[in-house]
Amino acid sequence: MDSINNKFSKYRSDRALTHPKYRADLDGLRGIAVLLVIGFHAFPSQIRGGFIGVDIFFVISGYLISTIIFSNLEGNTFSFRDFYSRRIRRIFPSLLCVLVACCLLGGLILWPNEYQQLGKHVAGGAGFISNFLLWQEAGYFDASAQTKPLLHLWSLGIEEQFYIIFPALIWSARKIRFNLFALLAMLFLISFGMNVAHIYSKPIATFYSPVSRFWELIGGSLLAFFDLYKKGILAKTKWGFLADVKSILGFVFIILALVMLTKDSLFPGGWALLPIIGAVLIISAGPQSFLNRIVLSNKILVWVGLISYPLYLWHYVLLVFSHIIEVIPGPEVILGHKLNYVVAVIRIVVVIMSVLAAWITYKVVEKPIRFGSSNRIKDTTLLLLMLAVGAVGLIIYKTDGFPFRRNSPVDIINQHQLTWHQPSTEDCVALVGLNPEIKAGALIFCTMSGNKDNLKIAIIGDSMASALMPGFEDNYKDKNIGIINIGNGTCAPFRGINGVFSYNNQCNDVNHKIYDFVLKNSSIKTVILGFASNDMNNMNIGKLNAGAVLEDKIPFYAQLVQKDISDLKKAGKNIVVTFDTPMMNLNRPQNCLNQWEGFNNRCHKLESELSLRQPYIRYWENLLRGKNVCIFYQSQGLKSEGVFNEVDNRGVLLYRDGRHLSYNGSDKVAKSFMASTCSEYIK
Numbered sequence: 001m002d003s004i005n006n007k008f009s010k011y012r013s014d015r016a017l018t019h020p021k022y023r024a025d026l027d028g029l030r031g032i033a034v035l036l037v038i039g040f041h042a043f044p045s046q047i048r049g050g051f052i053g054v055d056i057f058f059v060i061s062g063y064l065i066s067t068i069i070f071s072n073l074e075g076n077t078f079s080f081r082d083f084y085s086r087r088i089r090r091i092f093p094s095l096l097c098v099l100v101a102c103c104l105l106g107g108l109i110l111w112p113n114e115y116q117q118l119g120k121h122v123a124g125g126a127g128f129i130s131n132f133l134l135w136q137e138a139g140y141f142d143a144s145a146q147t148k149p150l151l152h153l154w155s156l157g158i159e160e161q162f163y164i165i166f167p168a169l170i171w172s173a174r175k176i177r178f179n180l181f182a183l184l185a186m187l188f189l190i191s192f193g194m195n196v197a198h199i200y201s202k203p204i205a206t207f208y209s210p211v212s213r214f215w216e217l218i219g220g221s222l223l224a225f226f227d228l229y230k231k232g233i234l235a236k237t238k239w240g241f242l243a244d245v246k247s248i249l250g251f252v253f254i255i256l257a258l259v260m261l262t263k264d265s266l267f268p269g270g271w272a273l274l275p276i277i278g279a280v281l282i283i284s285a286g287p288q289s290f291l292n293r294i295v296l297s298n299k300i301l302v303w304v305g306l307i308s309y310p311l312y313l314w315h316y317v318l319l320v321f322s323h324i325i326e327v328i329p330g331p332e333v334i335l336g337h338k339l340n341y342v343v344a345v346i347r348i349v350v351v352i353m354s355v356l357a358a359w360i361t362y363k364v365v366e367k368p369i370r371f372g373s374s375n376r377i378k379d380t381t382l383l384l385l386m387l388a389v390g391a392v393g394l395i396i397y398k399t400d401g402f403p404f405r406r407n408s409p410v411d412i413i414n415q416h417q418l419t420w421h422q423p424s425t426e427d428c429v430a431l432v433g434l435n436p437e438i439k440a441g442a443l444i445f446c447t448m449s450g451n452k453d454n455l456k457i458a459i460i461g462d463s464m465a466s467a468l469m470p471g472f473e474d475n476y477k478d479k480n481i482g483i484i485n486i487g488n489g490t491c492a493p494f495r496g497i498n499g500v501f502s503y504n505n506q507c508n509d510v511n512h513k514i515y516d517f518v519l520k521n522s523s524i525k526t527v528i529l530g531f532a533s534n535d536m537n538n539m540n541i542g543k544l545n546a547g548a549v550l551e552d553k554i555p556f557y558a559q560l561v562q563k564d565i566s567d568l569k570k571a572g573k574n575i576v577v578t579f580d581t582p583m584m585n586l587n588r589p590q591n592c593l594n595q596w597e598g599f600n601n602r603c604h605k606l607e608s609e610l611s612l613r614q615p616y617i618r619y620w621e622n623l624l625r626g627k628n629v630c631i632f633y634q635s636q637g638l639k640s641e642g643v644f645n646e647v648d649n650r651g652v653l654l655y656r657d658g659r660h661l662s663y664n665g666s667d668k669v670a671k672s673f674m675a676s677t678c679s680e681y682i683k
Contacts, residue, residue: 020064020067020068020071023287024287024296024297024302025282025287025292025293025296025297026060026064026283026296026305027301027302027305027306027308028292028295028296028297028298028301028302028305029056029060029279029282029283029296029305030057030060030304030305030308031296031300031301031302031303031304031305031308032053032056032254032296032301033053033054033056033057033060033308034053034057034304034305034308034311034312035053035304036049036050036051036052036053036056036258037050037051037053037054037152037312037315038050038311038315038351038354040053040263041152041315041316041319042315042319042347042348042350042351043344043347044263047258048258048261048262048263049257049258049259049260049261049262049265050258051261051263051267052254052257052258052261052272052274052275054155055216055268055272055275055276055279056254056275056278056279057155057159057312058155058158058159058213058216058217058219058220058276059216059217059219059220059223059275059276059279059280059283060220060279060283061159061162061217061220062162062216062217062218062219062220062221062223062224063220063221063223063224063227063283064220064224065162065163065166065217065220065221066166066170066220066221066224066225067224067227067228068083069083069166069167069170069171070170070180070224070225070228070229071228073170073171073174074228078171080167080171083167084163085379087160087163088379088382088383089369089370089378089379089382090309090370091156091160091309092382092383092385092386093361093365093366093369093370093382094309094310094313094361094362094365094366095125095126095156095313095386096382096385096386096389097310097313097361097365098310098313098314098317099122099125099126099150099389099393100389101317102118102122102149102150102317103118103119103122103389103392103393103396105149105317105321106118106119106149106396107402107405109321109324109325110324110401111401111406111414111415111418111590112400112401112402112403112405112406112415113400113401113415113418113419114147114324114401114418115396115401115402115405116396116397116399116400116401117148117397117401118148118149118150118393118396118401119392119393119394119395119396119397119398119401120133120393120394120396120397121133121148121149121150121151121153121393122150122389122390122392122393122396123390123391123393123394123397124150124153124157124393125150125153125156125157125390125393126386126387126389126390126393127390128156128157128160128161129157130150130153130154130156130157131154131155131157131158131161131208131209131210132157132208134148134151134154134208135204135205135207135208135209146320146323146587147320147323147324147588148320149316149317149320149321149324150316150317151316151320152312152313152316154208157210158210158213158214158217159217161210162210162214162217166217166221169183169187170183180225180229181222181225181229184218184221184222184225185222187214187215187218188215188218188219188222189215191211191212191213191214191215191218192215194206194209194211194212195212195213195215195268195269195272196269196270198212199266199267199268199269199270200266203266206268206269207267207268212268213268216268216272216276219276219277219279219280220279220280220283222280223280223283223284226284227284243285243286243288243289243290244285244289244290244291246281246282246284246285246289247281247282247285247289247290247291247292248290248291249278249281250277250278250279250280250281250282250283250285251278251282251291252278253274253275253277253278253281254274254275254278254279254282256274257271257274257275257278260274261274282296306362307355307358307359307361307362309366310357310358310361310362310366311354311355311358313358313361314354314357314358314361315350315351315354315358318350318353318354318357319347319350319351319354322346322350323587323588324588325588325591369382403415410593410650410651410652411593413652414590414593414651414652414653416663417652417653417656417662417663417664418590418653418656418662420656423444423445423446423447423466424444424445424446424447425446425447425448427448427452428446428447428448428484428486429444429446431448431484431517432446432484432486432513432514432517433513433516433517434446434510434513435513444487444488444489444510445463445465445466445469445485445486445487445488445489446484446485446486446487447469447484447485448482448483448484448485449469449473449477449482449483450473450476450477450479450480450481450482450483451480451481451482452482453482454480454481454482454523455481455482455483455484455521455523455524456481456482456483456523456524456525456526456682456683457472457476457481457482457483457484457524457525457526457527457528457682458483458484458485458486458518458521458524458526458527458528459472459483459484459485459486459487459528459530460485460486460487460493460514460518460527460528460529460530461487461491461492461493461528461529461530461531462487462488462489462490462491462492462493462530462531462532463487463489463490463660464530464531464532464579464581464659464660465485465487465493465528465529465530465531465578466485466487466530467581467660467661467665467666468485468528468530468578468634468661468666468669468670469483469485469666470663470666470667471661471663471665471666471667471668471669471670471671472666472670472673474667474670475667475670475671475674476670484524486514486517486518487514487530488506488507488510488511490507490532491507491510491511491531492507492531493511493514493529493530493531493564494511494529494557494560494561494564495508495511495512495515495560495563495564496508496560496563497511497560515564515567518568518571518573519567519568519571522572524573525572525573525574525682525683526573526574526575526576526681526682526683527568527573527574527575527576528576528577528578528632529575529576529577529578530577530578530579531579532579532581532659533579533580533616533617533619533620534616554619554623557619557623558623561623561624561627562627565627565628565629569628574630574681574682574683575627575628575629575630575681576629576630576631576632576678576681577620577624577629577630577631577632578631578632578633578634579616579617579620580617580633580634580635581634581635581659581660581661582605582634582635582638582644583658583659584605584644584646584655584658584659585602585603585604585605585646585658586602586603586646586658587657587658588657588658589603589646589647589653589654589655589656589657589658589662590653591603592645592646592647592653593647593651593653603645603646603647604643604644604645604646605643605644606642606643606644607635607639607642607643607644630677630678630680630681631678632673632676632678634669634672636672636676637668637669637670637671637672637673638654638665638668638669638672648664648668652664653665654668
């Protein structure tokens with residue numbers, strides 16, 4: 001032990017924690033990581049795998065924090081108070097600026113339901129539990145990620161949770177003389193094992209849970225262990241050819257992850273090994289390796305790395321707020337279309353604003369506080385300020401987003417349009433026989449209304465189908481019949497099909513459960529199959545994946561549709577099919593109520609402009625022709641003189657986002673259904 005103490009004597013201090021020698025290349029790697037994340041958020045269709053920047057951050061953080069802890073423990077200079085004092089001065093100043101800015105901007109821009117959610121996220125961000133809140137919220141009927149300015153704080157939550165648990169574990173292990181490498185290896189394997197084991201069955205939980213994410217930080221910790229305790233092992237590869245090979249291989253791994261991964265990949269899972277191994281190789285190569293010295297130590301990248309923390313905080317907030325007020329139009333993001341020139345320029349401007357805000361925050365706030373003199377008054381003040389901001393967020397949440405800011409009669413009506421019904425209830429899930437764990441994914445729609453002992457109508461399908469439920473519920477409430485809505489987000493209501501996204505890879509399993517229930521329930525006489533017409537382009541069918549040519553999928557769809565319709569017919573069901581909910585321009589229809597200049601022409605679409613889904617609609621019409629089903633066109637109930645609007649002539653919303661109907665829109669569609677020939681299918 002004495003030899004080890006002598007080895008790390010340079011870290012000793014009688015006053016405070018000591019830090020390892022500064023490495024410019026690590027700031028350069030931080031710069032690359034934050035640029036990847038910004039690229040993904042600003043241009044998701046172009047920088048598709050940029051989200052791996054967060055995983056690179058995890059490795060860097062795990063490496064540096066572990067180096068500090070290990071070296072100071074060996075030098076007998078470790079202090080929990082000093083450790084957390086430094087964390088407070090590192091993390092709190094920039095975060096406080098961003099949280100306060102969000103409260104102010106949200107109060108000016110957001111509707112009460114949006115501001116209420118922001119208040120919850122401000123409180124969660126201040127308490128470093130954002131990942132748990134987002135895990136709880138995740139689901140199809142939760143607000144889009146594009147309307148959550150603080151969504152990115154999930155990673156900060158995981159880091160801070162690591163900082164709380166990890167030092168105590170290492171300190172305890174040293175006290176009882178437990179083998180440090182064995183502890184790190186065990187923690188790594190348990191966390192990585194949980195990640196791989198649950199990525200298919202619980203993708204949302206695996207993404208947000210610290211238990212299935214800690215291995216990424218511990219990857220950096222293991223590197224710090226070898227760097228400090230087993231220096232001889234790494235020393236041979238820190239200079240010359242071998243160091244260059246490691247650095248190059250690290251970049252290759254990161255580039256592979258960047259190219260191969262998309263937001264629809266099952267991540268983290270095994271795929272996360274690519275950026276993690278890449279980052280570990282680059283860091284272990286040392287500052288003298290060629291790429292680390294020439295590329296990562298470049299002054300521009302180092303500068304970006306120095307402001308990377310406030311830049312990470314600011315960029316997403318500004319991008320989301322610019323999207324909320326529709327400076328950045330929604331459909332390009334939603335549909336993954338190529339961005340036009342104007343939108344690209346606007347996003348670049350927002351990113352430049354983020355860089356400016358980050359630089360000012362770093363120079364004026366973070367640097368003076370972080371590197372200034374350390375004292376308890378400063379730490380206590382930061383803690384009290386964070387508690388105060390968290391309390392403000394909680395008040396915003398508990399008061400329903402200060403609704404007095406919008407208290408006109410029309411505003412009150414429209415607030416109701418934006419607060420959607422419960423997507424699933426326990427009694428419905430139990431009746432259908434769905435797995436409660438699947439329900440926890442929050443993509444299952446399962447609700448009942450009316451006379452539950454006399455279920456007559458089953459609405460099956462994706463979120464487009466679920467949006468029909470409130471209107472049917474209200475318009476059939478006097479008929480003494482029950483209606484059940486069952487489905488799965490982004491899943492067409494046919495067996496044999498699976499979604500390509502990480503959150504809907506159980507379409508086939510869920511649809512089989514639904515059909516088993518409906519086919520055996522003799523009281524259900526009418527089945528309404530509802531879905532987005534272009535669902536067929538986002539599904540895996542047998543050996544065909546979502547990238548297959550649409551024409552190649554048609555024969556497979558025809559077989560599946562024929563089988564399901566035939567089974568429903570044999571069970572005595574009348575079948576209605578609907579698939580043409582119009583896609584609108586604005587993803588935030590509330591902007592149509594503000595009458596801001598430039599919005600009016602984007603709040604409606606001519607019938608001739610609904611070209612996006614027309615090819616798919618024709619495919620479905622051809623598939624269903626001669627199948628003895630009634631095709632119901634929702635568009636007929638939403639059209640006014642050949643125009644589709646996001647707001648009706650009373651100023652009440654018809655949509656709650658760019659694709660899902662509001663209560664008002666659902667009501668209009670239900671009334672249109674009751675006036676159509678398809679209503680005769682309900683007996």
